Amino acid sequence: MKNQLLNKLRLGLAVSVAKTVTSLVRILRLGAASVLPGEIASRIQPQLLEKLSSQVVQGMILIAGTNGKTTTSLLLRTMLERKGYRVAHNATGANLLNGLTTALLENTNLFGHLTVDYAILEVDENVLPKVLSSLQPKIILCLNLFRDQLDRYGEVDIINQRWREAIATLPLETIVIPNADDPTLSYLGQHLPQQVLFFGLNEPEQYLDEIPHAVDSIYCPNCGHALIYQGVYLSHLGDFHCPSCGFSKGKLALDSCNWPQILIGLYNKYNTLAAILAAQQLGVDEASIRDTIANFHAAFGRAEELKVSGKQVRILLSKNPVGMNETIRAVQQVSGQTTLLVLNDRIPDGTDVSWIWDVDTEKLVEQGGTLIVSGDRVYDMALRLRYSQNGNCPNNHLQLIIKEDLRDAIATALEQTPDGETLHILPTYSAMLEVREVLTGRKIL
Amino acid sequence: MSTYGDRGNVICLERRLSWRGYEVKVMPLDQSATATDISQVDLLVGGGAQDRQQEIVMRDLKGSKAEALRDRIERGTPGIFTCGAPQLLGHYYEPALGVRITGLGLFDFVSVHPGPNARRCIGNLVIRVTATTLAQELEAITDSTPYLIGFENHGGRTKLGQVEPLGQVLQGLGNNGEDGTEGAVYRNAIATYSHGPLLPKNPFLADWLLQTALTQKYQKPISLAPLDDTLATQAREAMFKRLRVRAG
Numbered sequence: 008m009k010n011q012l013l014n015k016l017r018l019g020l021a022v023s024v025a026k027t028v029t030s031l032v033r034i035l036r037l038g039a040a041s042v043l044p045g046e047i048a049s050r051i052q053p054q055l056l057e058k059l060s061s062q063v064v065q066g067m068i069l070i071a072g073t074n075g076k077t078t079t080s081l082l083l084r085t086m087l088e089r090k091g092y093r094v095a096h097n098a099t100g101a102n103l104l105n106g107l108t109t110a111l112l113e114n115t116n117l118f119g120h121l122t123v124d125y126a127i128l129e130v131d132e133n134v135l136p137k138v139l140s141s142l143q144p145k146i147i148l149c150l151n152l153f154r155d156q157l158d159r160y161g162e163v164d165i166i167n168q169r170w171r172e173a174i175a176t177l178p179l180e181t182i183v184i185p186n187a188d189d190p191t192l193s194y195l196g197q198h199l200p201q202q203v204l205f206f207g208l209n210e211p212e213q214y215l216d217e218i219p220h221a222v223d224s225i226y227c228p229n230c231g232h233a234l235i236y237q238g239v240y241l242s243h244l245g246d247f248h249c250p251s252c253g254f255s256k257g258k259l260a261l262d263s264c265n266w267p268q269i270l271i272g273l274y275n276k277y278n279t280l281a282a283i284l285a286a287q288q289l290g291v292d293e294a295s296i297r298d299t300i301a302n303f304h305a306a307f308g309r310a311e312e313l314k315v316s317g318k319q320v321r322i323l324l325s326k327n328p329v330g331m332n333e334t335i336r337a338v339q340q341v342s343g344q345t346t347l348l349v350l351n352d353r354i355p356d357g358t359d360v361s362w363i364w365d366v367d368t369e370k371l372v373e374q375g376g377t378l379i380v381s382g383d384r385v386y387d388m389a390l391r392l393r394y395s396q397n398g399n400c401p402n403n404h405l406q407l408i409i410k411e412d413l414r415d416a417i418a419t420a421l422e423q424t425p426d427g428e429t430l431h432i433l434p435t436y437s438a439m440l441e442v443r444e445v446l447t448g449r450k451i452l
Numbered sequence: 453m454s455t456y457g458d459r460g461n462v463i464c465l466e467r468r469l470s471w472r473g474y475e476v477k478v479m480p481l482d483q484s485a486t487a488t489d490i491s492q493v494d495l496l497v498g499g500g501a502q503d504r505q506q507e508i509v510m511r512d513l514k515g516s517k518a519e520a521l522r523d524r525i526e527r528g529t530p531g532i533f534t535c536g537a538p539q540l541l542g543h544y545y546e547p548a549l550g551v552r553i554t555g556l557g558l559f560d561f562v563s564v565h566p567g568p569n570a571r572r573c574i575g576n577l578v579i580r581v582t583a584t585t586l587a588q589e590l591e592a593i594t595d596s597t598p599y600l601i602g603f604e605n606h607g608g609r610t611k612l613g614q615v616e617p618l619g620q621v622l623q624g625l626g627n628n629g630e631d632g633t634e635g636a637v638y639r640n641a642i643a644t645y646s647h648g649p650l651l652p653k654n655p656f657l658a659d660w661l662l663q664t665a666l667t668q669k670y671q672k673p674i675s676l677a678p679l680d681d682t683l684a685t686q687a688r689e690a691m692f693k694r695l696r697v698r699a700g
């Protein structure tokens with residue numbers, strides 16, 4: 008009894024401290040307060056995440072994967088809100104444990120009561136097993152597993168094994184929605200005791216002409232033999248089978264041809280399909296789903312569009328080879344001759360920038376126009392572009408501008424963008440936050 | 453094998469040749485490559501891999517293919533092997549999970565992964581080349597003490613036997629984080645934990661590999677036309693400055 012009361016008091020204290028921190032951070036204009044309150048409150052009440060999540064009325068939806076978490080979350084959130092549900096969401100990409108806790112705290116009153124129907128939580132792929140040990144989601148979306156930030160944690164195989172172990176212990180009614188086009192996730196889905204619904208593409212006309220260089224898991228996850236691809240949609244996502252053991256992609260729960268997509272780029276088709284499947288499971292009707300897709304606007308840094316000094320600017324987060332190959336593909340599909348690349352190497356970006364050599368930057372260089380580079384590792388990016396030039400004389404329709412200072416780079420890029428055209432900015436994660444700060448004058452913490 | 457941007461080394465070598473008017477053919481030495489293919493190459497590049505892929509590669513690299521590779525390296529074909537590749541050229545590699553993988557034993561060293569929970573060796577790497585002949589030849593190219601700048605990202609630790617280290621660590625952990633050595637050199641083959649874009653950031657090393665390969669191929673001394681490496685120099689200086697390493 009006494010213990011219970013103490014726990015309650017602690018929860019209340021944790022919540023009120025967190026709320027105070029949130030207001031302070033905002034009053035002092037330190038940023039959007041998306042991590043710090045959770046961190047402090049968790050110290051006061053260590054089981055905070057568990058206690059808060061058990062109060063979510065309808066259930067929690069976890070979204071894991073290397074690319075596309077934020078866009079998919081926002082789309083699903085919008086679909087649910089349209090039906091009148093109250094949704095908590097860690098929307099600023101703060102997807103480590105404290106970010107999750109902060110997101111739930113924001114919807115908690117001073118007595119520790121949480122007032123939401125659903126909570127959508129973006130979860131870092133390496134934190135997923137840990138999160139699953141303290142909360143039971145209704146749905147888990149597994150978007151993809153690309154090589155990303157390996158310098159922080161290790162390797163794709165190890166991550167996949169941990170996911171499987173963690174998910175297998177959840178209740179059988181948990182719904183798992185994996186990407187069937189990702190061999191590792193197809194394998195995962197085919198070996199779980201839970202309800203599994205696969206999303207993926209069945210559109211051979213979208214196959215790439217050649218397999219991109221960033222591909223990293225093309226061996227059969229079951230037997231280790233090289234997989235055979237009938238076609239690749241992007242990176243290692245495609246239609247595949249194993250000639251040795253017969254393993255092949257999971258059976259799709261949706262016909263991808265029947266659905267439109269949000270924003271630009273094939274990667275957003277995947278994000279759209281994942282959100283649709285989840286929304287259907289939560290009872291959202293088809294008309295509302297289609298309507299939300301048609302009216303969707305981008306999250307910051309994800310194909311977000313801004314108008315700056317009369318010029319159209321589109322920010323396309325580019326934080327790993329797969330993501331960047333896709334943003335380059337997207338840039339090529341729309342007109343635009345001016346591109347700004349910003350490469351940082353801070354903790355949220357991954358301190359290892361060697362991944363830029365796995366990006367097919369040759370395609371960007373072939374297109375010509377003006378390329379401006381900036382960021383902590385501006386010369387590394389410039390060097391990559393220099394080595395993307397084919398012939399033994401420099402490309403005359405390409406202009407390469409190097410600007411160490413980001414403000415200077417942005418100003419130059421805007422100047423170089425002809426009226427009526429769009430400036431594309433391809434930044435890494437921390438660079439994206441900086442770019443936004445320069446363009447909008449506001450910080451995100 | 454290519455993870456962690458090891459393709460950067462291939463791109464660098466290919467471009468530096470084609471900019472100078474040479475014709476280049478890049479041949480992937482994958483499962484479809486034969487022993488004859490291996491015996492025809494002039495320059496070898498090997499990259500990193502995940503533990504599971506290491507095992508697959510080693511399963512494939514047996515018999516006549518292994519002999520062809522051994523023969524090339526013994527005859528002095530230049531090569532650059534990063535991260536996973538050198539582990540397989542040593543006596544053995546013990547991965548984090550699973551059993552010991554026997555290597556080709558060309559380099560007198562062994563590599564061991566201390567387990568899935570051990571810290572990975574990650575970060576910027578600066579070394580001074582100490583391998584005697586290589587250091588002299590690089591000095592002849594650059595006219596200064598050769599410093600290599602790279603990035604390491606490896607779980608395994610390597611202990612050298614009777615093989616010359618590539619260099620001395622000024623920044624980073626190198627072979628094992630204990631004895632201050634980094635990499636190894638055997639004949640004209642270089643093993644290093646500095647992966648990926650090692651060559652673009654150290655163009656003189658790329659040119660040494662090319663020069664050695666061409667000299668062997670045409671059986672006469674070849675000197676390469678200089679290229680504009682301003683960007684590489686700027687990238688190096690920026691990193692030296694950031695790491696507060698006095699080099700060059």
Ligand SMILES: [Zn+2]
Nearest residue numbers: 227230249252
């Ligand atoms: Zn198989």
